[in-house]
Amino acid sequence: MHRNSYSLAALAAAAVPGMVPARTMPIATPAEDLDVAGILGEDGRRVMVLSPASTAAGVRLERDLKVADALTGTSLRGVIPPVLGFVKLTEGGRCAVTEAPVGRPLMLEDLSGSEALARSLGQVLARIHTVPRYAAEAAGVESFTSQVLHAEHRARVAALTEAGHLPAAVAQRWQALLEDEELWDFTPQFVHGDLSEESLFLSGDQVSAVRDWSSSKVADAASDLAWLISSLDPDRFDALCAAYREELPTSAHPRLMERAQALGEFAVAEWLAHGLEVEDPEIVADARGMIADLDADLAQLARDEAERTYEEMSAREDDRA
Incomplete structure (x- = not known):
């Protein structure tokens, strides 16, 4: 009640x-x-x-x-x-x-307006991801291998593609990401699992509290970064990443941020799959809108690449003339 x-x-x-x-x-x-x-x-x-x-x-x-x-x-x-x-x-x-918790709930606008706060969050994320295995085991959290996580992404994207829910460009991009074995060859780490504005508090320019650990597990560290890479402007995310790498006792996976970008996109696929499963037209429409935006972005990138290629070819022709 x-x-x-x-x-x-x-x-x-x-x-x-x-x-x-x-x-x-x-x-x-x-x-x-x-x-x-x-x-x-x-x-x-x-x-x-x-x-x-x-x-x-x-x-x-x-x-x-x-x-x-x-x-x-x-x-x-x-x-x-x-x-x-x-x-x-x-x-x-x-x-x-x-x-x-000390301070007040954190908002994305706070991160956008403060490099120091972005760096503080990067440091806290690094501490989360370096929690010793004995502490994770004491907490009784689930543990997943990189192979299992990779297979879950593959299965979800394949199902949506086969059912005709994805535009061709989006399906091709996601398939190419999933076929990149090096991208998914990582060591699982302890993760919060459900970071959001509601789970973070700030005091001044510092993250003062993290709550709601019920989704914690040993999985992909990129999952805690995915929502930030799609929400923050590049400069703030770069500051967060720099502090994150500095705080880690060892080097991060060389393609961690690239995988975080992929997971941010795959979250839309998960949202669509959920909407279809529970037959919620609002969720389905919302997810399809986000997929349409990604499709438009990919089309623009293709046009930009074609223009750059044409300009380079023209420049070479001028040099030979």
């Missing part, structure tokens, strides 16, 4: 000894069945309450907290708010209360 901010404040008071709520503030979450609120206590303490509204949400919350707990012994401990207490819910499951 869903709970409003006042009910969540009461849960916070029950979970944290001495907590007397004075004010509440709703906090956005990517999950519709998870109620979240920030609570300010009379003594100035700030906490966050997370209450699942369904059994599935309860399972995700428990997974999130288990991963977060395992990460408190790593270099990420400074961006993971500690758990302060739990309360059993009458309908089953439990709600959790954590320290409130």
